[in-house]
Amino acid sequence: MTSRTISRTTDRATARATGAGPGAVGAALRATARGLADRVGRHPWYGRASTGAHAAGRMAGRVDRRWVRPVLGVVGPLGRLLLAVVVGLAVLGLTLGWQEAGVGAVFGALLLLIAVGFVLGRSAYDVDLDLTRTRVAVGDRAVGAVGVASAAARPLRPASLELPVGAATAAFSLPRLAPGERYEDVFTIPTTRRTVLTVGPVRSVRADPLHLLRREVRWTDPVELYVHPRTVALGASTPGFIRDLEGLPTRDLANTDVSFHALRDYQPGDDRRHIHWRSTARTGTLMVRQFEQTRRSHIGIGLSTEVGEYDGEADLELAISVAASIGLQAAREQRNLDIITPAGPLRTRTARTLLDDLTRVSGSTGVPAVELARTTAETLPNASVIFFVLGMHVPATDLRRAAAWVPVGIRTLAIRCGAGVPAARATIGDLVVLTVGSLDELGSVLRRAAA
Structure with a gap:
């Protein structure tokens, strides 16, 4: 307080003597304050006091981390x-x-x-958490085991083990273990919905009968369990899974490719390797081959997660399973694949990464099917087939607008998903609209679209 008062008084006197304005007064005030702070900071007493305060603060932090927090946590x-x-x-x-x-x-x-x-007391365990599979499909059971071995030189008294599984916790009763003795318990995790579960860490628990005090010790790291969406195998006749080696021909002509189109007169600059000598000998004029540009079969999927387009969670899960089934078929046949969602593109390099990303997909708002179709078409201009997977509440006008964003030459199919809805096929212009009410119907509905 003393230094501030001195600074204000000095600056007022300086301002009156020099006729400076308010800006100069403020600048002089800041300069004077910085000078006083520098002089105080260089004083030896201040340095010793500051060093002592910092040392006390560090010691208090160590005491808090080492003693206070552990005690209060018990x-x-x-x-x-x-x-x-x-x-x-x-x-x-x-x-x-x-x-x-x-x-x-x-x-x-x-x-x-x-x-x-x-x-009180110390325990010495060697604990193993082993999940047979860290990736399962909805409806499968994940099997794991917890193994505990005594690493103490004397027998260990009975204890309790806990294994968190998502929001639930599994409890195990650990018997008395002699030195070197091992105990193992097998558990199963039911999977009723698509999710990513955090399994572990395994922890030992000591508590009194009234549970006034509770001491936990972690022995393992947590493990992520992916519950993938349910999928079905699709036949090779599914639209979009083209098997010809030449790829899909386009209307663009090129001088070099593998899809032959016609013969034309030789022009300066043409590659002489493409001269058709038999036609040249017959006509007396140099003739060269002309080709159609081709592209490899490229599958694009636009997966809508707009919750307003679905009747409930079951319909959204059906849509995710449809996209996963088509994506897996493309991966099996080693086709180029891209899946676009409102949250962005998914990883499709392998079937495992594809299913992992689909497991984390959740409902969203703010990106309707038309906007997703525009993003998908702009992201995949060279796709051969694009599937729009969406809900039942997308009107026909929006489907027509969505199809308008797709470039000419790309086959487009819209798959509307509604649990329990009868399977159907319709067309809106060049857009094929398929209705799927059950995942088991997907293969037959796609074959119907190819007819």
Whole structure:
């Protein structure tokens, strides 16, 4: 406070003497303050005090991390309540002379001291968490095992093990283990919905019978379990899975390719390797081959996750399973594949990465099917077939607008997904609209589209 007062007084006097304005006063004030701060900072007393304060702060932080937090972490909710009651009763007994309150405080303190005996001690375990498969499909069971071996020189008393699985927790009773003895328990995880579950870490738990104190020790790292969407195998006759080696011919002509188109007169600059000598000998004029540009079969999928287009979670899951089934068929036949969602493109390099990304897909809002179609068409201008996978509540006008974004020459199919809806096929201009009510119907519906 003293330095600030001196700074203001000095600046006012300087301003009156020089006739400076408010800006000069502010600049002089800041310069004076910086000078005072530098002089104070260079003073030896200040340096020693600052160093001592920083050292005390570091020591307090170490004490907090090493002692305070571990101790408070051991006290459970009921133990904290009992501790508060003990303190309250002790205060009442000391201030008001209330003997009953003092007795209650002593009794509560004894309970806490007895609970301490249950959580003290050191355990030495070698714990293994083994999941047979870290990737399963919806409806499959994930099987795993927890193995515990004693690494102590003396027998270890019985303990409890806990294994978090998502939001749930599995409990295991660990028996008394002799030195070197091993215990193993097998568990299964039911998978009823598509998700990514965090399994683990395995932790040992020591607690008193009243659960006033609870001490946990982690022994393993957590493992991610991917529950992939359900898929079905599609036949090789599915539209878009082209098997010809020449690829898909286009209307663009080129001087070199593998899809032969016609013969034309030789022009300067043409590659002489493409001269057709038999026609040249017959006509007496140099003739060269002309080709159609081709492209490899490239599958594009636009997966809409707009929740307003679906009747519920079951319809959205059906749409994700449809996209996954088509994507897996493209991966099996080693076709180029891209899947676009409102959140961005998915990884399609391998079937595993494709299913992993589809497992993390969730419902969204703000990107309707028409906008997704525009993004898909702009991202995949060279696709041979584009599938739009969407919900039942996309009107025909939006389907027509979505198809208008697709360049000419790309086959386009819209697959509307609605659980329990009868399978159907319709056309809107050049757009083939398929309705799928069950994942098992997908193969037959796609074959119907090829007819």
